[in-house]
Amino acid sequence: MLRFLTTFVVLLIALFAINLTQPVQEHFVLPWTELLARICVALVTQFDATAIANGKVLYNATTGFGVSIEPGCNGIEAFIVLVAAVVAFPAPWGRKLLGIVIGFVAIQAVNVVRVISLFYLGQWNMAVFNFAHEYLWQALIMLDVLVVWLLWVRANPGRLGAVAAA
Amino acid sequence: MLFGRPASLARFFVRAGVAIFVLTALWVTAARWLAEPAAWLTRFALETTGSRWVKAVQAEPGKLTVDTWVVVRGEADATGRRPVGDLVVDVATYKYGYSLPLLLALLLAAGGRKSWWRLGIGLLLVVAAHAASLYFALLRLAVFGAPGGAAQLGLGPWQVEGIALGYQAGVLLLPTLTPVMVWLWIDREFLASILIDGVLRQRVAPGGDAS
Numbered sequence: 001m002l003r004f005l006t007t008f009v010v011l012l013i014a015l016f017a018i019n020l021t022q023p024v025q026e027h028f029v030l031p032w033t034e035l036l037a038r039i040c041v042a043l044v045t046q047f048d049a050t051a052i053a054n055g056k057v058l059y060n061a062t063t064g065f066g067v068s069i070e071p072g073c074n075g076i077e078a079f080i081v082l083v084a085a086v087v088a089f090p091a092p093w094g095r096k097l098l099g100i101v102i103g104f105v106a107i108q109a110v111n112v113v114r115v116i117s118l119f120y121l122g123q124w125n126m127a128v129f130n131f132a133h134e135y136l137w138q139a140l141i142m143l144d145v146l147v148v149w150l151l152w153v154r155a156n157p158g159r160l161g162a163v164a165a166a
Numbered sequence: 167m168l169f170g171r172p173a174s175l176a177r178f179f180v181r182a183g184v185a186i187f188v189l190t191a192l193w194v195t196a197a198r199w200l201a202e203p204a205a206w207l208t209r210f211a212l213e214t215t216g217s218r219w220v221k222a223v224q225a226e227p228g229k230l231t232v233d234t235w236v237v238v239r240g241e242a243d244a245t246g247r248r249p250v251g252d253l254v255v256d257v258a259t260y261k262y263g264y265s266l267p268l269l270l271a272l273l274l275a276a277g278g279r280k281s282w283w284r285l286g287i288g289l290l291l292v293v294a295a296h297a298a299s300l301y302f303a304l305l306r307l308a309v310f311g312a313p314g315g316a317a318q319l320g321l322g323p324w325q326v327e328g329i330a331l332g333y334q335a336g337v338l339l340l341p342t343l344t345p346v347m348v349w350l351w352i353d354r355e356f357l358a359s360i361l362i363d364g365v366l367r368q369r370v371a372p373g374g375d376a377s
Contacts (some may be wrong), residue, residue, distance in 0.1 A: 140186060
């Protein structure tokens with residue numbers, strides 16, 4: 001447990017620091033955030049033709065209301081937590097890679113729901129938007145990370161599971 | 167049973183999701199007062215470790231205000247003189263306090279008995295993480311809130327990067343990660359049951375060894 005915790009914390013800090021560097025922000029984070037906005041627009045325009053994306057901002061072309069996808073809302077930090085937790089847990093590297101890939105999809109799927117829900121909540125009621133944006137969705141995204149990790153741990157209990165079952 | 171162990175992971179997550187929604191909505195109504203322990207701890211940390219940048223701290227319910235040593239020069243007046251003042255920064259103390267409803271939601275969702283001393287330590291850790299978030303939020307405002315703030319405080323480039331990293335971690339990671347880690351420690355038996363369930367699933371999987 002101590003080894004897992006130590007590895008997790010060290011990885012988390014390292015990945016977080018790398019994430020904040022200019023090259024990573026410029027070449028990975030910002031392009032991903034813009035793609036996320038376009039994905040959200042592609043989904044929203046299935047039933048709402050007024051939505052457009054401009055960079056990392058999702059706009060309503062009629063009202064002018066928009067949500068800008070900023071650090072903390074692009075799912076990257078949550079993904080970093082998952083990567084650190086998966087890599088720190090003792091399991092074969094192939095299983096870890098699979099968990100990371102599936103985890104990225106799972107986290108971003110919920111993140112898309114977050115962005116779209118905030119887009120409409122903001123147009124409806126700002127107090128509810130602020131509640132959902134600043135508190136509720138932050139917690140739900142971390143619950144999503146926990147969901148993915150626990151499911152992956154259950155699928156890969158390995159040596160720790162054998163010890164627990166003994 | 168509401169507080170019994172959930173029969174499955176799916177039930178745990180549904181319980182947790184609902185509990186997060188309900189408890190966070192309830193927390194918002196009392197957040198200002200629930201943040202007082204973290205606000206007190208933050209003030210204590212500011213006054214004992216922040217002499218380099220903290221001139222004075224003022225606390226009121228829901229808000230911490232710091233009068234910093236960073237000097238700010240205003241626009242020149244008609245005589246050409248530029249007024250000089252201290253940079254004053256503040257933070258809403260409840261801002262990063264949603265760790266508490268998240269921790270309680272996970273504890274409720276997992277059900278079962280809890281150790282009181284672990285609960286106590288867990289709550290202290292959540293309060294400490296909340297205080298750290300507030301501290302770095304104020305420090306970031308002091309360093310970046312006025313031109314030349316870092317230079318005035320005698321901070322080198324790596325120190326400034328460290329403060330930026332601390333702020334990002336304090337805002338983006340600590341409020342949600344701390345309660346999850348605390349919960350995993352308090353409810354270790356729940357995590358062990360997940361591992362055991364995994365082992366048992368592997369043992370009865372088609373084509374697996376029966377043992």
